[in-house]
Amino acid sequence: MTAPYDPSDREKVVSKLPLALRQELKVRAAQLSVDIQDAVTEGIHAWRSNPGAVEAVDTSGGSSFATYLPTGLYDDLKKDCKSRSVSYNQGLAQSIRLWLDTHTMPMLVRPEHVRRFIVCNQKGGVGKSAVSNGLAQALAEAGARVCVIDFDPQSHLTKHLGHLPLGIKEPSLAKFMLGEAEGNVRDLLIPVEYDTFKGRLFLLPACKDAFLLDAKLATTRHVRVKETALEKAIEDLEKDFDYIVIDCPPSLGYTMDTALYYARTRDGENPKASGLLVIVQAEDTSADAYDMLQEQIEDMEGDLDVAVTQLGFVVNLYDARKGFIATSSLEEWERFGDPSVLVIIPDLKEQREAVRLKRPLLDYAPDCEQAIAMRDLKKALTK
Structure with a gap:
């Protein structure tokens, strides 16, 4: 994936996410050979440009989640969260959910013969x-x-x-x-x-x-x-x-x-x-x-x-x-x-x-x- 930003210009972001969502993100990123920070970054960009693309995510029982995002992107996410009247954790969770829903595990083409x-x-x-x-x-x-x-x-x-x-x-x-x-x-x-x-x-x-x-x-x-x-x-x-x-x-x-x-x-x-x-x-x-x-x-x-x-x-x-x-x-x-x-x-x-x-x-x-x-x-x- 080619990032539309300088990958060296990042800042650490700490939030809270439910364990199931964090685990699904880790597994899918591994399956697709994508870095987690790139997956989250792409998800945030998609969420910001598609209001209402994802329904609310159950974030109860969330625990600490840290990643690195392009400098300034998290501030932009928080501004959008405020305008949409959702919490920062909810906005990040929806961004990740959107990335997961649009990056499914590629299925093998079944061979004609065993x-x-x-x-x-x-x-x-x-x-x-x-x-x-x-x-x-x-x-x-x-x-x-x-x-x-x-x-x-x-x-x-x-x-x-x-x-x-x-x-x-x-x-x-x-x-x-x-x-x-x-x-x-x-x-x-x-x-x-x-x-x-x-x-x-x-x-x-x-x-x-x-x-x-x-x-x-x-x-x-x-x-x-x-x-x-x-x-x-x-x-x-x-x-x-x-x-x-x-x-x-x-x-x-x-x-x-x-x-x-x-x-x-x-x-x-x-x-x-x-x-x-x-x-x-x-x-x-x-x-x-x-x-x-x-x-x-x-x-x-x-x-x-x-x-x-x-x-x-x-x-x-x-x-x-x-x-x-x-x-x-x-x-x-x-x-x-x-x-x-x-x-x-x-x-x-x-x-x-x-x-x-x-x-x-x-x-x-x-x-x-x-x-x-x-x-x-x-x-x-x-x-």
Whole structure:
């Protein structure tokens, strides 16, 4: 947004606003990548030029709100408030309400065919579950219908969202892949019940018996072509969702082969529509693990004559304070070229707090830097 004033010529303004309005402003500004002070400034200009554009706002229970406005603008607002016989707090609240009403969250254009994002790397602990979770939330927040699949028997993503993995004797994704379950895989879906996602986000939870999946895929009679087992198990879900996000285990076995095959470019599909998101950290072991993943991808492409797109790297848990190791490693990832670095996610406390509280990050701390990075990742994949 280009400001019609000198952005350096500002003064601090302190007022009182209700908590709900302040929070909505913070979230919307974060969603749209707009600075709060610019949003408030634009809202005031709109309110001053449109008398009666907004009805009275309930400002009861207001608490301190501070921002920086162009010098003199608050005095102009107060003059208009006086002429309209409203309090200064009410005038500011109406200005913010007007900005919110005219700057709604942009909705995604739903894809014609389901898009499949496979979140992977062979190294554990890089944050695959956190990124899978955050990306799925950002897509659902923007209006898409999303299924996030916890394909890792360690069940971190399932537990992050406050659920337990399916028991060994229960129907599960692994059993559907092996032809050992009856019914429909849709029956396993759990809605992620938060207003932010409004019934658009569903979890397919992990299962404890997935530890045995590699061995069973190697010996079962029920899977004719082992690489297709995952696709066959969840193909009925595709018509219900715009995006399917899969959180993969750190594995080099048959389980990962099924995920790579599911990520392949299908006949007539744009090569950038679906593929792999490779999660790394700014250190050497992530690069070693990526080398192993690259070999597995090349083997599958050669053996089965398929193409698997690597959509990009996500550098997770980045902290420049770690010094040369972190900064030089980040530079190497950024020089990689193809695939490119899509987003850098900082190592901050909000994600860990959300996990501890079993709440989605975009609901718990929607305006934090990590939540903004998840939305940036969504933008990079859907632009």
